Amino acid sequence: MKDNLIKVPLDSRTYPAVNRKAYNALSHQYRTQNEAGEFGWTDAQWREFFSRHVGSHSNALEFGPGSGRILEIISNLCGNTTAVELSPEMAAIAREKSPNANIIIADIKRVELERELFDLIFAGASIHNFPTTEIPAVLERFHRWLKTDGRFAFTTTLHEKHDEGFFIKGDFPGNHVRYRNKFSACVLEQQLWRGGFEIQDSILQKNEDPEADGEWVLGVCKKRRFLVAPGINPRTQACNSASRQVHGKS
Numbered sequence: 001m002k003d004n005l006i007k008v009p010l011d012s013r014t015y016p017a018v019n020r021k022a023y024n025a026l027s028h029q030y031r032t033q034n035e036a037g038e039f040g041w042t043d044a045q046w047r048e049f050f051s052r053h054v055g056s057h058s059n060a061l062e063f064g065p066g067s068g069r070i071l072e073i074i075s076n077l078c079g080n081t082t083a084v085e086l087s088p089e090m091a092a093i094a095r096e097k098s099p100n101a102n103i104i105i106a107d108i109k110r111v112e113l114e115r116e117l118f119d120l121i122f123a124g125a126s127i128h129n130f131p132t133t134e135i136p137a138v139l140e141r142f143h144r145w146l147k148t149d150g151r152f153a154f155t156t157t158l159h160e161k162h163d164e165g166f167f168i169k170g171d172f173p174g175n176h177v178r179y180r181n182k183f184s185a186c187v188l189e190q191q192l193w194r195g196g197f198e199i200q201d202s203i204l205q206k207n208e209d210p211e212a213d214g215e216w217v218l219g220v221c222k223k224r225r226f227l228v229a230p231g232i233n234p235r236t237q238a239c240n241s242a243s244r245q246v247h248g249k250s
């Protein structure tokens with residue numbers, strides 16, 4: 001079954017508990033699959049990417065490491081690695097692979113960390129587990145925790161039309177439901193801007209599969225130097241349901 005096809009009517013305020021339950025149940029399937037937000041890079045490609053942003057004296061944070069494939073790569077490159085993971089089952093698997101990483105089992109919105117602590121914050125397929133209204137608050141935390149010259153990198157999917165809600169995860173057996181934000185490029189760009197970031201670089205992964213739900217993107221952001229009052233990104237049009245074309249498409 002195609003991923004994210006069936007929407008389930010649940011109260012959006014329940015999303016942390018619903019997501020924790022789903023990712024606990026999915027943890028062993030994540031362990032055996034080639035995870036990393038389904039962004040199809042090899043370990044060597046990820047290693048090369050991260051080594052451009054961190055070194056042996058760097059501090060890095062991974063938000064939502066899942067079963068820890070990328071965490072292992074980051075923690076082998078970095079002086080200090082922290083991860084915040086909602087699912088205790090996922091965190092237990094990640095800990096086996098990265099015993100030197102400091103893995104905090106918590107909702108990222110309930111964690112307090114030091115200001116300007118990290119050179120890199122990475123969120124692989126995790127920023128889309130929030131309702132749009134919650135995303136600026138998450139990104140503002142990343143903005144606070146990131147050093148002035150640090151980088152925030154993420155993977156997610158981009159969709160021609162924005163949608164969000166509780167979806168059945170169709171690419172895994174078991175009919176697990178979790179909150180899934182299907183960003184349009186416009187909505188994602190606005191959320192990043194509101195959270196204090198501007199996009200420095202983005203890599204779109206072409207989908208060969210006509211059934212695939214959205215196109216995977218890896219984004220790299222830097223902190224905006226001056227925060228304007230929260231509001232719409234002055235450089236983009238308002239996003240409407242018809243939305244703009246996904247970046248990279250004509």
Ligand SMILES: C[S@@+](CC[C@H](N)C(=O)[O-])C[C@H]1O[C@@H](n2cnc3c(N)ncnc32)[C@H](O)[C@@H]1O
Pocket residue numbers: 016019020023035036037038063064065066067084085086087090106107108109123124125126129
């Ligand atoms: C789709 S999985 C991605 C796992 C891995 N990063 C990857 O790229 O395959 C999303 C992960 O983010 C975690 N997560 C979702 N919401 C979270 C939150 N509010 N706080 C901490 N972790 C969260 C989930 O438990 C899950 O392990």
